[in-house]
Amino acid sequence: xxxxxxxxxxxxxxxxxxxxxxxxxxxxxxxxxxxPQTDILVxxxxxxxxxxxxxxxxxxLEWQENMAxxxxxxxxGGAFMAWDQTDANNVWQQSAVPLPLGVNVLDGExxxxxPNGVVSGNIDDFILERKNDLVANGSQPVFxxxxxxxLDAELKAIATGTLNGPLTAAQQNAFVANVKAGxxxxxxNAYAGTSVTLASAPGTGVHTxxxxxxxxxSLFGYSPGDYKNTNKTQTSHxxxxxxxxxxxxxxxxxTPAELTDTLAMRVEDVATAIxxxxxxxxxxxxxxxxxxxxxxxxxxxxxxxxxYDDANPSDRFDVGHHIxxxxxxxxxxxxxxxxxxNTRAKKxxxxxxxxxxxxxxxxx
Amino acid sequence: MKTHxxxxxILCMALLLxxxxxxxLDIPPGGDALGHQLVASQSSVIAQLTSNDGTVMGFxxxxxxxxxxxxxxRLAHDTYxxxxxxxxxxxxxxxxxxxxxxxxxxxxxxxxIVAVDLQEAASYRTAIANYQQTWRDPQSFKRVAxxxxxxxxxxxxxxxxxxxxxxxxFTADDGAxxxxxxxxxxxxxxxxxxxxxxxxxxLRLVAYAEQLGAVLGNAAETTSIRLAALDGLRFMDRTDVIxxxxxxxxxxxxxxxxxxxxxxxxxxxx
Numbered sequence: 228x229x230x231x232x233x234x235x236x237x238x239x240x241x242x243x244x245x246x247x248x249x250x251x252x253x254x255x256x257x258x259x260x261x262x263p264q265t266d267i268l269v270x271x272x273x274x275x276x277x278x279x280x281x282x283x284x285x286x287x288l289e290w291q292e293n294m295a296x297x298x299x300x301x302x303x304g305g306a307f308m309a310w311d312q313t314d315a316n317n318v319w320q321q322s323a324v325p326l327p328l329g330v331n332v333l334d335g336e337x338x339x340x341x342p343n344g345v346v347s348g349n350i351d352d353f354i355l356e357r358k359n360d361l362v363a364n365g366s367q368p369v370f371x372x373x374x375x376x377x378l379d380a381e382l383k384a385i386a387t388g389t390l391n392g393p394l395t396a397a398q399q400n401a402f403v404a405n406v407k408a409g410x411x412x413x414x415x416n417a418y419a420g421t422s423v424t425l426a427s428a429p430g431t432g433v434h435t436x437x438x439x440x441x442x443x444x445s446l447f448g449y450s451p452g453d454y455k456n457t458n459k460t461q462t463s464h465x466x467x468x469x470x471x472x473x474x475x476x477x478x479x480x481x482t483p484a485e486l487t488d489t490l491a492m493r494v495e496d497v498a499t500a501i502x503x504x505x506x507x508x509x510x511x512x513x514x515x516x517x518x519x520x521x522x523x524x525x526x527x528x529x530x531x532x533x534x535y536d537d538a539n540p541s542d543r544f545d546v547g548h549h550i551x552x553x554x555x556x557x558x559x560x561x562x563x564x565x566x567x568x569n570t571r572a573k574k575x576x577x578x579x580x581x582x583x584x585x586x587x588x589x590x591x
Numbered sequence: 592m593k594t595h596x597x598x599x600x601i602l603c604m605a606l607l608l609x610x611x612x613x614x615x616l617d618i619p620p621g622g623d624a625l626g627h628q629l630v631a632s633q634s635s636v637i638a639q640l641t642s643n644d645g646t647v648m649g650f651x652x653x654x655x656x657x658x659x660x661x662x663x664x665r666l667a668h669d670t671y672x673x674x675x676x677x678x679x680x681x682x683x684x685x686x687x688x689x690x691x692x693x694x695x696x697x698x699x700x701x702x703x704i705v706a707v708d709l710q711e712a713a714s715y716r717t718a719i720a721n722y723q724q725t726w727r728d729p730q731s732f733k734r735v736a737x738x739x740x741x742x743x744x745x746x747x748x749x750x751x752x753x754x755x756x757x758x759x760x761f762t763a764d765d766g767a768x769x770x771x772x773x774x775x776x777x778x779x780x781x782x783x784x785x786x787x788x789x790x791x792x793x794l795r796l797v798a799y800a801e802q803l804g805a806v807l808g809n810a811a812e813t814t815s816i817r818l819a820a821l822d823g824l825r826f827m828d829r830t831d832v833i834x835x836x837x838x839x840x841x842x843x844x845x846x847x848x849x850x851x852x853x854x855x856x857x858x859x860x861x
Contacts, residue, residue, distance in 0.1 A: 265846070288837050288856065351846050445631030445699060447617040452670060473619045480759030481793075504617050511615035518674060528671045528701060529615045537813045542847040544815075546822070547620075554618035555702065556782075558789075559757075562620075567826050568793045 254282045254291055256348025258298055258319075258337040265353035266541050267584035270361060273323045276300060280313065280337045280348060293317040296339030300324060300350065302331050326357040330520075332540060352540035356581075360521075361588045364456055368426035368433045369509055371411060377440040379403045381467045385497055388475035391486045398490055405491075409498025410505055417506040417550060417578060422590045423513070432459045434512055436505055441466030444473065447554060450508035452529045454517040456589055463508035470501055473559070482560040483571045499564040503576045506550050513589065515551045515582050516543070523585060527553045531579070542579060549579040614669060616700055621757035623702040625750035629722055632686035632698040634658025637712055640679050648672070653682055654712040656719050660687065664695055671701040682709045684746070705746050714744045733760045740772065745780050752783045756790055766796045773802065773820075785819035792823025800829045808836035814845040821848070825855045 262277040263269065279293040297310040298319035313319045324333065335350030383399040394402070411425055418424070429435045447470065450463035474497065478484045484496055510516075516525030516532070524543070526532035530553035533544040543549065547557030548566075560567060566574035578586065621627060629635065635656040641663075642649035648666045666672075666685075677683070686703035690696045697703040707715065718739055725731040732754075739751035752772065755761055761769065772787035788806065791799050806812055806820035817840075824833050833855050840852045 286834075288834075288841075288853065351849070352844055353846060443631050445618060445622055445627045447619060449614045449616050452615045469619065477757065477759060481757065507617050508615075533815050536845070536847055537815050540844060540846050542850065554616065555621060555623040557617075557620060559620055567822075568789075569795065569826055 254284050256294065256296075256337055256339065256346050257281050257283055258335055258348050258350035260350065260353060261318075263355070264580050264584070265355070266543075267354075267580050268356050268358055268361065268588060269326065269584075270358060270588065271326070272357065273325050274355065275320055275322050276324050276333070277318055277320045278350065279317055280319065280339060294339050296337055298335055298337045298350065300333055300335035302326065302333050304332070307335070326355055328357050328359060330354060330356045330524075330539070354539065354541055354581075358588075361455065361585070363591050364589045366422035366424065367456060367459055367513065367590050368424060369414070370426045370429045370433050370435045371407075371414070371505070372429065372435050372437045373407055375437065375439045378438055378467050381440055381471045382406055382497070384471050385474050386490065386493055388471070389478050389484065389486065390488060390490065390493055394490070402490060402494060405494040406498045406501065409494055410502040413499055413502025413575075414506050414509075417502070417576070418509075418586070420583070421586045423509070423586065430460075434459060434509060435462045436465060436509060437462055438465050438467055438501075441468040444469050447473075448504045448508040450511040452511050452514070452517065454514040454522055456513045461512045463505075463512055465501065465504050465508060467501070470497070470504075474500070477559055478563070481558075482563055482568055483565050484563065496563040499575065500559075500562045503547075503550055503562055503564075506576075506578075510551050510578070510582070510586075513586065515578075515585065523581075525551075527555075530554075531582070541581065543581055545579070548574055548576055549582070550576050551578065551582050614700065615671075616702070618699055618702060619757075621753035622699065624753035624757075625718065625722060625747065626726060626754040626758075628686040628698065628703060629657070629719065629726070632658070632688050632703065634660045634687045635685065635719065636660040636687065637682055637684050637707055637709065637715065638664075639682050640677055643677050643679050645673060648677065650683075650685070653709060654716070656684075656716060657723070658687070660695075666695060666697060669697075669700055672697065672704065675701055675704060677704070682707050684715060707744075707746075711744050714742060714747060718742070718744075718747050718750075729758065729760055732758075736760070737765075737768070740768070749780060749782050752786050756786045761790050761794060763794050763796060766791070766794070766799060769794075769796070770799045770802055773799075773806070781813070781816060784816060788816070788819040788823045789826070790823075792826030795827045797827055797829065800824060800827060800832045804829075804832040804836055807833065808839040810839055810842060814843070814848050817843070817848055818851055821851055821855060830856055 258278055258280055260278040263274055280296045282291045282294050284291055295313045295317055297312050299307045299310045300321045301307045308321050311319045311321055332352050332354055334352045337348040338345050382403045386402040387394055426433050446466055448465040451461050479486055516529050517523045518525045518529055524535050531543040531549050531551045536544050544552050547561030564575045566572040636652050637654040638650035638652050641651050646668055650664055652660050652662050684705040684707045686698045687695050688698040721735040725735050736751040736755050739747050742748050769787045769791050773784055803820040803823045807817050840848055
């Protein structure tokens with residue numbers, strides 16, 4: 228194996244590639260990690276890390292092709308592991324990368340030979356956090372309880388207050404039924420890959436989400452925070468009256484929604500917003516995003532922490548696109564599953580990788 | 592006196608029932624700002640923290656602002672207020688409501704506590720009066736909120752910005768103001784800057800695209816500020832400006848910033 232001697236360059240290849248645009252280049256390289264997912268929780272003391280060496284276009288930054296070459300990694304700024312040569316499929320693998328308990332920042336570098344010399348690349352910093360306090364905790368059934376009085380009227384008021392009317396009674400009834408079905412569908416999709424599933428009735432060991440009208444316009448939902456889900460028979464609340472207040476007041480003025488939208492579009496908007504909060508509150512009761520360095524690094528009332536992302540190579544917060552983002556800074560357009568406030572472009576809220584990895588560990 | 596004793600007893604009973612609760616909340620966008628807090632609360636007060644044993648906080652009212660608040664009162668901590676660094680002797684703006692048992696509680700947990708200087712009381716009193724008079728009339732509210740953007744109190748500046756932004760009250764005519772608030776040279780707190788950057792994009796104020804590009808490309812800015820600038824440019828479809836900052840984004844240690852930039856340069860799904 229060729230011992231390629233290169234210290235980690237301080238300037239990334241993207242910058243070099245663009246700064247040297249006058250020189251004929253073959254793009255720039257960037258090592259990517261495909262296995263395991265990055266920015267997740269793991270429980271094993273070591274992992275095999277696999278990836279590619281991608282060649283990117285200097286100007287468009289678009290990926291061009293995967294290249295044969297060499298890659299190596301290190302953990303927490305320690306010594307690099309041995310270089311690994313890519314296989315016939317251009318995959319490199321660093322085997323048995325050791326992971327101490329706690330937050331580990333991994334990075335690496337790549338190189339390959341070209342007729343014009345050696346092209347180096349970086350494998351950007353990423354987090355693999357090893358924890359030893361998380362164990363599989365069986366399944367968690369969740370019952371959605373729509374039995375409270377007044378809910379249908381609140382949902383109908385959202386439809387009539389955000390669409391050009393008039394809407395017939397049949398249309399309003401269909402809106403209510405479809406929103407409730409949409410909430411269940413959103414929830415199921417959000418928790419896909421875990422054993423958090425919908426139940427048909429409440430009971431012992433079943434988490435209940437009680438939809439209520441509520442008496443203020445300042446709270447979408449509340450739930451007991453319960454790191455590691457020590458109590459499976461808990462109740463979360465989602466306040467439909469607050470959705471009526473906020474959506475009627477702000478949906479059209481601050482999101483791509485229009486008064487001229489179809490009823491089906493509004494069903495999806497509202498089901499996504501309520502479904503997101505439903506998944507959010509159940510997430511709290513399962514332990515997301517518990518605060519503290521020994522827990523899940525949440526902040527602001529057990530939510531995904533933007534400040535953590537500012538200080539670490541993580542991707543926990545995304546203005547509401549991630550389900551456990553804090554309410555105050557979760558934009559309304561993100562809550563209804565849109566990527567921006569101006570034009571419709573779907574971006575369904577989801578559990579980011581770190582939160583989903585936690586859920587998969589405690590409810591596989 | 593009897594009434595006071597009875598009230599105190601009810602408070603203590605409620606405290607015992609409610610102590611240690613750990614309800615995580617999903618509040619609306621800007622739910623921590625003044626507008627939502629006033630809506631969520633039945634009373635507000637500037638009070639001095641007299642005791643804090645980690646379970647219960649004791650307060651003495653210094654400046655009553657809205658509603659009825661006793662001269663002395665106690666609030667049970669929840670998991671989230673318990674982690675706040677609340678210092679006895681300091682003053683706090685509190686937004687209060689009554690729980691089901693009739694006891695005072697923070698309207699929305701830790702979102703309803705703001706550290707204040709007692710000398711700021713007049714500013715809070717004025718701002719709250721302005722909000723109460725104009726909240727239901729968007730255009731009247733906008734006038735007072737715009738003035739409040741230059742308040743000396745950071746929470747009032749943030750509140751004005753959040754309440755204007757989340758109510759959709761900025762227009763293209765506010766471009767110069769938003770550009771000033773988004774500029775790194777101002778003393779604006781980060782939350783105000785992020786909201787301003789997003790508003791510039793949301794309103795498609797393309798005249799300020801280069802300013803947003805400069806923020807995106809400035810390695811001295813935090814990732815969250817740069818992401819707000821990136822979002823602003825994305826909202827106004829200025830991928831050309833985003834593209835020009837590729838080198839500096841590539842130099843960032845944040846995989847999140849790079850991932851978002853690559854997303855922004857990809858065609859949007861419909």
